[in-house]
Amino acid sequence: MSENNNMDRRELIKGLATVPVFGLFLVKLWQKMRRDAIKKSNILSNLVQENSAPAVIKSLSDSRHLNIGIIGYGGRGSHLVRGAGFATKGWTDTVAENAKKNKLDKQFETYMTQEDLNCSIKGVCDLFDVRANQGLDASKNEIRPGAKPRSTATRYLHYTELLANDEIDAVIVATPDHWHARIAMAAAKAGKHVYCEKGLTRTFDEAIALHDIVKETGITFQLGHQNRQVEANEKAKQIIRQGLLGKINLVELATNRNSPWGAWVWNIHPKGNAKTIDWDTFQEPSPNKFPFGEEALKRFFRWRCWFDYGTGLSGDLLSHDFDAINQIMDLGIPKYASSTGGIYFYKDGRDVPDVWNATFEYPDKDLTVLYSATLSSNEPRGNRIMGHDATMQMGGQSGGGSIHGFIVTADSESTQYKERLEQGIINTKYPIYTYSPGSKQIDGVTSATSRYFANKGLLYTYREGKRVDPTHLHIKDWLDSIRSGSQPKCNIDVALHEAVACHMATESYFQGRRIEWDPKKRALV
Template sequence: MSQYKHLNRRHFLKATSTAIAAGVFTATHSQSRGEDSPNERPVFATIGLRNQGWTITDKSTKFADFAAFADVDDNVLGAINEKLGKKTGKKADAYSDYRKVLERDDIDAVMIATPDHWHTKISVEAMLAGKDVYCEKPLTLTIAEGKLIEKVVKQTGRVFQVGTMQRTENDQRFLKAIALIRAGRIGEIRKVTCGINGATGSPFIPAVEVPQGLSWDVWLGPAPKVPYRALPEIRQGYGGGVPLYTNCHYAWRNWYEYSGGQMNDWGAHHVDIATWALGASDTGPSKITPVSYSLPVEYKDGYPTVEDRYNSPTKFEIHAQMPGDIPLVITSEGDNGILFEGTEGRFFVNRGRLSGKPVEQLESNPLPEGAVEDVYGGPVSENHTANFIAAMKSRKQPISDVWTHNRMLETCHLANISIRLGRELNWDPEKREIIGDEQANSFLSRESRKGYEIDM
């Protein structure tokens, strides 16, 4: 087994980027099959297929073959396999139990796009089974889960890519934003604001019969056992074809039992770029202050008092004190994106635009040659999967590694804890614990439901 070597964002392996630049997208170490086959396309499996599961599969078929799918909903499992067959001419083997995927020696890597509360269990067990892992963001439900994943990555030497694809994709806008900052185009940073959208509450959602084809108890997995809830109105657009109000399907993002709300959803994207730009990927915040927030249900001791409607924040403004006493503001107000403000200017970036005077000045004063590549650590990959596969070949960690992701996500996790308890939190980034607050520290981990503990 290849020896593990930790690379943070400043030490991302140049050889990986060289392989990408040379077009080596189809190589894999093939450790799980006991061979080194540099000319062979890697074999992937996707676990969790609804929404983002198909998205990451779809954009990966150029670089990898998909041998297996797993999902607890037979309906989505069949529908996505039909899509794969139409696109590639070959369907994958379909399983309702992800463990069947991990037992297969022919699969090099798994892509995980389940609800957040399943990420850690499947990721850990996949690595222990000899698979490299691409897991959607946010990687974890708790800070303790992040520490466990780090431990297992180090223990097994597996390659692990987190799906924070803004580091690679979106026309390199976010990489250009960081390059602008590193080139001093706004002077010294004074403030960063991440707009990540608010959410809506819900009406009372009744317990109803579980839809045919959905294994509800398995969907819940490590989370507490509760009834399936849904109202008949159907969601349109992204995540369409499922109940608008439910504790499953797309709407699980509005429940703390399975997610971190918008704070961990969009926050995992924008706070990631902001933390990277601030050079704080090794440290994170020292203080979290809930300036304002709105919860859709009443809370007591940090827990919702009812279980029949959405419970994650609908509005919020959180201030995180970053190194150098730079405030990082996370807000549900304003445009979705990141506003960087410095002593000599300001600019805004999101997936659709990079704007502001420093950006306009690039026409007459372009960035130094190679500035974007310096941020990335070499030539920028065609997409996030291409970066993952190049890392599989080099056996080095990819651009969205678990360490920088977890440090960033700690800010989001702490923000949620501060909202749930309604108070400021002081964070020790070295010990990775909340200072002088025993109750708050109890939220750094969660107990898994019996029968769904992580199989170590």
């Protein structure tokens, strides 16, 4: 009997021998979850108030159909028109084909699932016949988000003719910078609402004049900084407002590019010639005139390489990063700006620098903003906001690396986080806050691998199944503002901040001295 009992007990022990290990596992799991919870409650996730507005505002598209004119249907112009919901047949065919070849290529899907903004492209003006015809083609392409186009566009040879069409409510200005002010001012005077590409204008005086006319006429003006729609910037703003970086004295913005395309050496269209290009009109507002020929063709298609038509790195790339930091930190116009640089890599006849560094001083804010750009290195420096307590590293707006979100890392000498650093709750090696687009995760305790993917914006992007083009949101913001009579996100006031800051830096490069902004006289000193 007792032998049987012993047998049964031995049976039971052997059968359940590993159950205590399972128990140990559960105990350890519980301990780890508790430890992570404590760790999490001590990182920024709990300090950040989750109250950011949704990226997409309530739709107003139903209320009123708007007729749009596009002036300058080039690379950027065509992207903006796609943002409004019109693409050429060639483009929709190509991206549809790409999507078939590569299932992860979501360009077509992203475009087709865009909101129908209830507008038409009514007029197209471009000085190059090929581009103008592409614009007409886009206006009538039935492959688009939403219903068939209501009407198709008419081509205008000169922008004044387009502006004379009373049916057109609003215009998108995506010409080279030297035309921005003239066209935008004429449009405002004609009562048309304006979406103008950045940089706002080619010169400082033009920026002031355009600002005043937009204010006088009361039209709805949007500057083409689509970063205003990027949720990461809103989140960054929230964190900085809450003082989680501590006192910020230095911001570093950077542009790194390393390709001929990135340096504006764009293709000269094979069909570009004296018959297809209205060269005289193109160069009408520029200080230096050239006869039509090889040099003119280069200048027409690669206009960003010359100060006659734009401001180089300043208006093209600094403007993006400046506007982003102005959006995040509400900086306004700096007191002083200085810049230096040179043409060190692309000795191809251009006159804009390819390496250029600028500093902006905000004495009343105890802050310096540093901008550094090179067109001959792809090193992804990104943008950094350096505070006494923590640093925010961002992907940057212009070739600043692949990080589309940002990470916040505590400073080893931080006062705010001193105790938590000493207790080992916060480690300077790991971010205390990671924001990656499409992810709601705010986490400092995930594995190195998932952090790596989060930083690259790879995680969760396909989870939601829908990506949105910020350019589309920016156009939508403008159209909704026209309908509601409200101010769009990059209105003329913030546009002037960007324009004046950039022109101060450009002026400094020309004059070789520090430029001061006189806010009372609204002048550069």
